[in-house]
Structure formats: C-alpha cells, structure tokens
Amino acid sequence: MIRVGVDVGGTFTDIVVFDEDRRIIAIHKVPTTPKRPVRGILNGLTKAVGDPSRIGVLVHATTIGTNMFLGQMGIEPPMAVLFTNDGFRDVLEIGRQNRPSLYNVFYKRPEPLIPRQRRIGIRGRIDSRGRELEPLDTDTLRIEVLKWCGKGVRVFIVSFLHSYINPAHEALAKKVIEEACPGSIVVLSHEVDPQPMEYERTSTTVVNGLLKPVLSRYLYELEQELKSLGFKGSLLVMQSSGGVAGIREALEKPAAFIESGPSAGAVAVAYLSKLLGVSNALGFDMGGTTAKASSIVDGEPEVVDVYEVGGTVHMGRLVRGSGYPVRFPHIDLAEVSAGGGTIAWIDPGGGLRVGPISAGADPGPVCYGKGGSEPTVTDANLLLGRLPGVIAGGMKLNVGLAEEAIREKIARPLGIDVVEAAWTIIGLANTIMARALRLVSIERGHDPRTFTLFAFGGAGPLHAVEIAEEINVSRIIIPPYAGVFSALGLLVADYKHSFHTAVVKPLDQISEKELEALYQSLERKASKLLDSEGVPEDKRRFIRYVEAKYWGQAYTLRLPYRDSLEKLIEEFHELHIARYGFSNPKERIEVVVVRLEAYGLTSKPVLRAVPEEGDAVIGERDVFYRNGWYKATVYSRERLGANAKVEGPAVIEARDTTVVLPPGYTGNVDEFGNIIVER
Secondary structure, three states, X not given: XXXXXXXXXXXXXXXXXXXXXXXXXXXXXXEOOOOOHHHHHHHHHHHHOOOHHHEEEEEEEOOHHHHHHOOOOOOOOOOEEEEEEOOOOOHHHHOOOOOOOOOOOOOOOOOOOOOHHHEEEEOOEEOOOOOEEEOOOHHHHHHHHHHHHHOOOOEEEEOOOOOOOOOHHHHHHHHHHHHHOOOOEEEEHHHHOOOOOHHHHHHHHHHHHHHHHHHHHHHHHHXXXXXXXXXXXXXXXXXXOOOEEEHHHHHHOHHHHOOHHHHHHHHHHHHHHHHHOOOEEXXXXXXXXXXXXXXXXXXXXXXXXXXXXXXXXXXXXXXXXXXXXXXXXXXXXXXXXXXXXEEEEEOOOOOEEEEEEEOOOOOOOHHHOOOOOOOEHHHHHHHOOOOOOEEHHHEEOOHHHHHHHHHHHHHHHHOOOHHHHHHHHHHHHHHHHXXXXXXXXXXXXXXXXXXXXXXEOXXXXXXXXXXXXXXXXXXXXXXXXXXXXXXXXXXXXXXXXXXXXXXXXXXXXXXXXXXXXXXXXXHHHHHHHHHHOOOOHHHEEEEEEEEEEEOOOOOOEEEEOOOOHHHHHHHHHHHHHHHHOOOOOOOOEEEEEEEEEEEEOOOOOOOOOOOOOOOOEEEEEEEEEOOEEEEEEEEEHHHOOOOOEEEOOEEEEOOOOEEEEOOOOEEEEOOOOOEEEEO
C-alpha cells in the first residue's frame, strides 16, 4: 500500500510518498497555488504517484482555518446566528478581562465573530446541577429561526448555560431549528465542548460553527477531485493536537484542525528524536512564509488545551485576549513571519525591517523571475552564495535580479554595500527566529543548552547554525528529507481523539466506581469512532485523565488517573507544588472534567540505513559567512553516505533544501543519513 502525506505551505506544497511493501520513501515539492490549493495538491500527486488509485491512505495538513480568521481573501466565513439564554447574548463581547495592550487607552477588543443583531437570547434555564428551572421557549425560538432562515442564514449555533451537565434544551433547540429551516447546519455547544466556563465554550462552538461550511467545501472539493482521478483510499486530516482523524471527524469538529499544518513538523521531530534517543529537542521549521518553533520534552510535543485564533502575534508570542479562544488540544508552537519569501523593507524612520509580509508563491522572491520586485530572505541567501542556482522542482534562480532588488531597495537607502545589506537581512531574520525558539524553551522553563536543535523546512538548514549560536544550542540535527519533514510527520502520526465529560463535583463526593463508569462510557464512544476509521482493536490505546482544582479556583490541573482516588489526591498536591510552588492538603479538591485520550496506532515509515558511498564533492563556490567571503566546498547530500564527515566552510545541497556549514563546524552523517552538526 502507498501512503502519502501532503503539506500545503505558503510557497511550496510538500509531498512524501511511502511504499509500505518496498519500504521506499520518495519526496516531491511543487509550487503552491494560493487561490486554489487543491490544484497544487493534484499537480503534486500526479508527479509524485502518477496514478492516485494506488494510494491507500492520504494524510493532509491544511491551514484554511487559520487563514480564514486572519482574513485571507477568498475565504469568507458564513453568516450565522447564535442562540443563548435570555440575558446572555453578550457573553462573546464581554469575554474575559485580558487586555492585550495594558496601557493603551485606545485599545479596542476584537469584534465578536457574530454581531449583536444575530445573537439571540431565548427564555429557558437549566441550573448548575442540571435541573430545569424554566422550560425552553420553543415558540420564540421557532419565530427567530424562520426570520433568519428567510434572510439566507443556514448556520445556527446554540450555547445554553450548563448544557455540559444537562443538554436537554440544546437537543430540543436543534429539533426546532431543523424543522423550521430544513437543510441548515446546527452546532451545539455540548457536542463541541462539554465543559464549564460559558465564554470559552461559546467561543469554541462559534469558531467550530463558522468553520464547518468552509472546511466542508474545501474537503469536499479535494475528495471529489481525488475520486475523479481514481483515488479510493482513506483521506485523513492532521489535527492541531498532532494526531490524525478521518474526514468525517474533521467535518464535525473543524476547530480541532485549525493548526494542522504546523503541528505535523513537531510530530516528526518527536518521532525522530525517539528513534535517535534524544529526550529533549527543539523543532525549527523554516519554510517560505513563516518559521515555527516547538519543544519536545521526554520524546513528546508539549500540548496546551486552549489557544486563540485570529489574534495578534508579537515576536512569535500570541497576545492573550487579542483573538478568539478555542478549547481543543493544540501543540504548543511559536510562529514568526520569517520565511524564505519574507520581504525586507525600509520603514519611514529609515530602519531595516524583515516581515511580516511575504512574497508567497506568486510572484515569490525576486530571484524566481516571476515578477516579484521586493527583496526577500531568499534573495539575500542567493546573493551571498548560500543557495544553488536551481532549487526544488527545477526552479532556476536569477542572482542578478536579486542583487539589483537588494541594491535599490535596501543598500542604497541605507548607504551601505549590497553584500552588507544582504547579510544584515539574514542577521535580522535570524534574530526574529531565535526569539521564537526562546519562547518555546526559556519561557516554558527549559534550558535550551540541554536540547538538540532539529532544523528542517525548505530554508531551516540554511539558518540552523546561526540560530543555534544565538540560543546557545551546541548540537544540531538535519534529518533526512528535511525540506519536506512536516509532510513526513503526517505519515508518522497516530489517530488521536480527545473525549471528555463534565463532573463538577467535590472529589470526596465521587467514588472510584462512578469514575470507572464515566471512563467506560467515553471508551465506548472512542471505540465507535475508531471502528469507523478502521483501526484494529490491538492498535488502540486509551489514557485516562482528570482535570481538577482546589475549591474556588478558576483553572484546573490535568493529571493521569490510575484507578485510585488516593493516588490522584497525592499526585494533585505534588503537581500543584510543581506548577505554583505551594499546595494545601486541607483544602477541598473539585473534579471538573474527566478526559480520555484515544489513540489508534499506525504503521510508520522506518528510516533505512544508508550505505557508505564515495566522493560527494560536486564543486566549490564563494560563500559569505559572518566574517566575510570563504571558498566553500559544495557537496551533494544524496551522495553523502554513512560515516561521511564534512568540514566547514561547506554547503550541502539536496533536492529539497540546502545546508550551510560555517567555518569551525563539522557535519557527521549517521547510519540513517542524519547530518549531526557540531562545533
């Protein structure tokens, strides 16, 4: 069976093909088609596979959700109506008291995703114990549905108080809406996020509802186009949590797939770090549009439970309160606008800037010769001899165009030499990217000096050594297939689903028998979903968690449940000390949520040992490093065999990326083709 991973980036669409029978991996890069990504995917598959009917599994990563909330042209959210309890229509507008700009008196909160005139309060109330205090006003609900249905609304979102305890009113509302407006999409909060805290639950449900028709259209188009080419296999989508799921799950809970593209790289780093016995790793993924950083601790990517979409990113850090909360597991990432296509420019004050605007795939950097006129990081690398004349997909680069753009747009306004201008662009981009790596290491309490840096993406290995110097990392690994490493991550990811149910009770009022019944109920749901995805029973793993807090606290701690309440209490106090520096064994503990993580283990590509091959030197050229121009030896990565040793200054060229080794650095090739770079 052939398994294919497809990662659509801002500049290139990366494809990795794994033939399970022959144990062979093949890679391909094709230009992304931003206005219609499906076209780029089909172009790449045709070149990579030829006949799509041979594909048994296709795993796809998409950023369509992120792009919609960032306002990308051509991706418009649907008109939707939100039904809440009477008196609670402004929950989205009130939100939390986070102020992204604390001392800015002119700051304006982000506009609610659904305007006030389409947020409708309906009488009816269920209390925090699940008891009905007032019946749902179905007559008013029906009138409102008929009114908005007549205006063309086909997405109705329902978020009532305490539906996570008793969903009866939401279920009744769905019945009324479907009868009054046949064919409409109805999204209920207890089905999307059955947890307390009405603002986060409502926000998550609204994001899910707005994404549902958008992602449905995209995946339907992709599925139909693939079928027209003979594809009969399984279409899977990467989740933000780092696990894959079937297309039906993606259509039901699209909010869980918003950051699917960047997550794949972190999954690939975790997989390779385990194979190599590296316990702590930093992932550095630099593509054509952005650079992403992730941290892998004890072989696992760090995951957060809540993130925000459509918010403001400052130096790689998401500014809390500037976006819309989504309560789904999400790999902890930092992302900055510093890719190969990122544009360098002079601000009104005369200072050099890099980003956030990118030249993208069309027209791309000036050196692509496709009409671009603004100098980019790629143009600077080419001018300094760090890139070959031909890159992925056979694209020829024009150094003359790059030099002219940098001279006219950067060097002349600054009054400096064109080479100095190019190196300054590289240095500024490196500083921005190093800041992202500090966010996922130092700011998370990790010492980067104890980590190994895994550099990948089309441009990651170009900048890896200089980035490592900035954050004091002494060991760098350039993996095989580095330029398409995120696409490889799609093929090593397992099925992963998160199920949870609200408890909201003091721990001393809960029995182990009661918890066991809740977990068994969640396991039945998980098994049903894994059945639909074709996961064999011997490939399933269930992990139980409890989310608890001291009585009166606002936020919970998550810890594993090992079938013992006594052990749970002990571990809760220990975790509280580790997280907050204190604990109070006399304080009452409240169990808020029980959670089940369900995994379906997949077969994974195995890196094959590479033979010791002959001479990999293909020439030499002048390359600019920090201290000036050097005569660098140029190597072909495909010819570098096991145990090969490369001394800097050197450039290692591959079909999908380029590795730069400054003077004083050595690259040693291990048995699997990893290049281990050290000073």
